[in-house]
Amino acid sequence: MKKQILHVDVNNAFLSWTAIEMLKKGSKIDIREIPAIIGGDESKRSGIVLAKSMKAKECGVKTAETIYQAKIKCPGLKVFPSDYKIYKKYSDNLYNLLLQYTDKIERFSIDECFLDMTEYLMKDTLYNKAKEISKRVKEELKFTVNIGVANNKLLAKMASDFTKPDKIHTLYKEEIPKKMWPLPVSELFMLGKKTVPKLYNLQIKTIGDLAHTNKDFLEKKFGKHGIMMWEYSNGIDNSEVNYKEEKPKGIGNSVTLPENITNIKKIEEILLALAEQVTFRLRRYNMKANTVNVQLRTNDFKDTSHQGKLLIETSTTKEIYQKAKELLSQMYKSGTPIRLIGLRVDGLTEEGENQLSFFKNEENEKQEKLDKVIDELKNKYGYNSITRAGKMNVGNILKLKD
DNA sequence: TCTGGGGTCCTAGGACCC
DNA sequence: TCTGGGGTCCTAGGACCC
Numbered sequence: 001m002k003k004q005i006l007h008v009d010v011n012n013a014f015l016s017w018t019a020i021e022m023l024k025k026g027s028k029i030d031i032r033e034i035p036a037i038i039g040g041d042e043s044k045r046s047g048i049v050l051a052k053s054m055k056a057k058e059c060g061v062k063t064a065e066t067i068y069q070a071k072i073k074c075p076g077l078k079v080f081p082s083d084y085k086i087y088k089k090y091s092d093n094l095y096n097l098l099l100q101y102t103d104k105i106e107r108f109s110i111d112e113c114f115l116d117m118t119e120y121l122m123k124d125t126l127y128n129k130a131k132e133i134s135k136r137v138k139e140e141l142k143f144t145v146n147i148g149v150a151n152n153k154l155l156a157k158m159a160s161d162f163t164k165p166d167k168i169h170t171l172y173k174e175e176i177p178k179k180m181w182p183l184p185v186s187e188l189f190m191l192g193k194k195t196v197p198k199l200y201n202l203q204i205k206t207i208g209d210l211a212h213t214n215k216d217f218l219e220k221k222f223g224k225h226g227i228m229m230w231e232y233s234n235g236i237d238n239s240e241v242n243y244k245e246e247k248p249k250g251i252g253n254s255v256t257l258p259e260n261i262t263n264i265k266k267i268e269e270i271l272l273a274l275a276e277q278v279t280f281r282l283r284r285y286n287m288k289a290n291t292v293n294v295q296l297r298t299n300d301f302k303d304t305s306h307q308g309k310l311l312i313e314t315s316t317t318k319e320i321y322q323k324a325k326e327l328l329s330q331m332y333k334s335g336t337p338i339r340l341i342g343l344r345v346d347g348l349t350e351e352g353e354n355q356l357s358f359f360k361n362e363e364n365e366k367q368e369k370l371d372k373v374i375d376e377l378k379n380k381y382g383y384n385s386i387t388r389a390g391k392m393n394v395g396n397i398l399k400l401k402d
Numbered sequence: 403t404c405t406g407g408g409g410t411c412c413t414a415g416g417a418c419c420c
Numbered sequence: 421t422c423t424g425g426g427g428t429c430c431t432a433g434g435a436c437c438c
Contacts, residue, residue, distance in 0.1 A: 307430090
């Protein structure tokens, strides 16, 4: 049976949501109507564009470029900070509205959902459902969405990306040659800035060119990725809408430092803060990790990482931090200016499925109890209400969220 | 120009085993 | 001496997404 899929994509999500929040608080201006962006903080060296208004887009402002660059293109551009707490709230509002149409919803990101409507159409058409959803979101939630209407996820996603904002597009099989093939290959999902130039060198410039390229040739050139791009360009995608809540496979946090650092003790302090943050999230999922990964970015934007396995999976701040410190000492070349430090844990298992729990010793149990007490305080009074002695002086570098 | 932060998946090469 | 073939696991790095 043919799948009936919708892809719902919030238009300029962060900017729209910030605009609504500002209006609610009495702001006289709607930042959707002026050249404006949501951006990072240039003084913290994280000054990139996260979202832009239509007026900013008309100036040529692009997502992920530097704010500096955006201001050159668009003098008088207004910059507003992001607030993930607010975004989560609006994202949940959208999800709850969509739940009234199907329970088979995949939250693809904070502002995108796939809906499997196959069993929920009755007499109505998929397109009419899209119209109804679009109208209700606008009226009830005060922002607009693009909706892609198709028979698989890939085509629905491509369709929602056509023209914006507040549009519904279909992309059925017979529409592929007319609607998708003329587009530049760079528009195809999963073709990024490394692959596109390679395709251009092969004279593959449009999605249609790619669709008509020999599949085996692409496989030889690009491996699995080659097969995937051929299938996508021909509108082939058999993946299911993954509506079940998934546990994460890894959890990581990283920070770009306001200034480069070369002092290993300082790096360790930041690793401790990151270990606290990462394990706090890990414990919230009731999970443990068996692999620790430390990432460093140097001043010239070179990334290096080292990972190591733990003998026994853990979720304690202390053990993760100790492993991280060990990895750091293996990889850090004294005197190298460091721009970014990251810590992530992988190999996650749910609490209770750990086979080696009888290895628990007194020290470990003591740490687990300590972490639990700290977590409860953080949950009650906010993440920054309690902090470890070792990282007191880095608390203001890491902007940790409550 | 001066470049975020959170993820997932893939690949190549090395270690090790039979 | 002069070198297989297959398999698994691990790691570092990279590509891509939003």
